[in-house]
Amino acid sequence: MHYVSTRATSASAARNPQQFSDILLGGLAPDGGLYLPADYPQVTGAELDAWRKLSYAELAYEILRKFATDIPDADLKALTARTYTPEVYRNARADESSADITPLRVLEDGAQGKLVLQALSNGPTLAFKDMAMQLLGNLFEYALARNDDELNIFGATSGDTGSAAEYAMRGKRGVRVFMLSPHKKMSAFQTAQMFSLQDPNIFNIAVEGVFDDCQDLVKAVSNDLEFKARQKIGTVNSINWARVVAQVVYYFRGYLAATTANSQKVSFTVPSGNFGNICAGHIARMMGLPIDKLVAATNENDVLDEFFRTGVYRVRKPAETFHTSSPSMDISKASNFERFVYELVGRDAERTHALFRKVDTHGGFDLSGAPGSDGDEFKDVAKFGFLSGRSTHLDRLATIRDVADDYGITIDTHTADGIKVAREHLQPGVPMIVLETALAAKFNETILEALGQDAERPAGFENIESLPQRFVVMPADVGRMKAYIAEHTGL
Numbered sequence: 001m002h003y004v005s006t007r008a009t010s011a012s013a014a015r016n017p018q019q020f021s022d023i024l025l026g027g028l029a030p031d032g033g034l035y036l037p038a039d040y041p042q043v044t045g046a047e048l049d050a051w052r053k054l055s056y057a058e059l060a061y062e063i064l065r066k067f068a069t070d071i072p073d074a075d076l077k078a079l080t081a082r083t084y085t086p087e088v089y090r091n092a093r094a095d096e097s098s099a100d101i102t103p104l105r106v107l108e109d110g111a112q113g114k115l116v117l118q119a120l121s122n123g124p125t126l127a128f129k130d131m132a133m134q135l136l137g138n139l140f141e142y143a144l145a146r147n148d149d150e151l152n153i154f155g156a157t158s159g160d161t162g163s164a165a166e167y168a169m170r171g172k173r174g175v176r177v178f179m180l181s182p183h184k185k186m187s188a189f190q191t192a193q194m195f196s197l198q199d200p201n202i203f204n205i206a207v208e209g210v211f212d213d214c215q216d217l218v219k220a221v222s223n224d225l226e227f228k229a230r231q232k233i234g235t236v237n238s239i240n241w242a243r244v245v246a247q248v249v250y251y252f253r254g255y256l257a258a259t260t261a262n263s264q265k266v267s268f269t270v271p272s273g274n275f276g277n278i279c280a281g282h283i284a285r286m287m288g289l290p291i292d293k294l295v296a297a298t299n300e301n302d303v304l305d306e307f308f309r310t311g312v313y314r315v316r317k318p319a320e321t322f323h324t325s326s327p328s329m330d331i332s333k334a335s336n337f338e339r340f341v342y343e344l345v346g347r348d349a350e351r352t353h354a355l356f357r358k359v360d361t362h363g364g365f366d367l368s369g370a371p372g373s374d375g376d377e378f379k380d381v382a383k384f385g386f387l388s389g390r391s392t393h394l395d396r397l398a399t400i401r402d403v404a405d406d407y408g409i410t411i412d413t414h415t416a417d418g419i420k421v422a423r424e425h426l427q428p429g430v431p432m433i434v435l436e437t438a439l440a441a442k443f444n445e446t447i448l449e450a451l452g453q454d455a456e457r458p459a460g461f462e463n464i465e466s467l468p469q470r471f472v473v474m475p476a477d478v479g480r481m482k483a484y485i486a487e488h489t490g491l
């Protein structure tokens, strides 16, 4: 299995065939594109039949070995078995089984169609990012040990990603995490989740500033290529290919759990921001999984909804990006979207490059086919099954209330965006699976607003705010930041 960049010329792709392990620790390809397999591995009906009986960890192994062909089977099997355990994904609802890892729950089965929730948020940080990040932690440790190397992950977070990365990398040999967050700007719960980690390889740095200051610091340090190389600095952002591929697994799992024969189809609705999660659904569909529709649900930051309705991709300026009550979807551009556009334009890397150059110079592109547009490929979007919808704060409150009243469970704000949009696309005979991307306890303020009572906290999180915290406070100063990193890596 070889990987190519969405911006590679055929000559450069032939010159630099990349294997899974080559791209595991990195982000963007050197040409600024994103990596994709040269061809999607296909699954047969016989394989799907056999996979119906597998545990989540066994299924993850079967799917990953199609992509990570340069990791010996026995090693991959051990890595997936260690990752996908009921102990790691232990926060299932009382009436669901942790052994299922991503349990399904039928909410509704009526004349309009079947509505199903797939729980992806039972991992240590109560959000779906743990599904991929926990595997990444084990893969990184394995790959670094194999090359007797080390890696210092340096990033900025306003919440979900940073904590998922820290819980994945804690205690891992060869890996340190330096995570910046805006001092006193995260919720008490999120702060406690990150800062209560006592592992010596985790460094929480509270920056005196806002999230943008943190991001600017990461950029400034990463732009110093000599420092970056010497300090072995890397990232774990959502464009990382291994994260995307780990997410492919739960689409298979959801399909297999919701059906009894391969002639049946299902659809998925995915609360979307950076297009990482739903991109994995697209890849599962390209591998031959019988997915009918892939519905992207956005909040008020509706870049993706606009594209899937009109064919116009228009990234937002910071001033046009809203702070919403589903904050993990507050994005101005969707960093994984290029992976789909590459497919949509027939894997034409030059076209893809030109379109995303236009994103940089003109803030977007137009594939609607209208006079003066950049192309007419929007007409082909339906072939890939994509649909979309958007949701607002008021929709979120109403949906959280409805779901509590009708089905007796509390859902988080991002999942509420998914349910709202999924209901607009129900189809009799095709189960609609909504991916639950976080647990309500993480976004309690909005739950309180919707229901007048607190969200339930999973066991072990009751007193998290009172645990001792380990962090340093620093000014937004690049020089001080570099000195801190160097001092703690010893490199």
Ligand SMILES: *Cc1c(COP(=O)(O)O)cnc(C)c1O
Pocket (backbone or CB within 6 Å): 127, 128, 129, 160, 238, 271, 272, 273, 274, 275, 276, 277, 278, 328, 329, 414, 437, 438
């Ligand atoms: C990250 C995140 C999302 C968005 O996922 P993308 O892969 O960026 O589309 C949605 N919901 C929650 C809770 C998240 O943490």
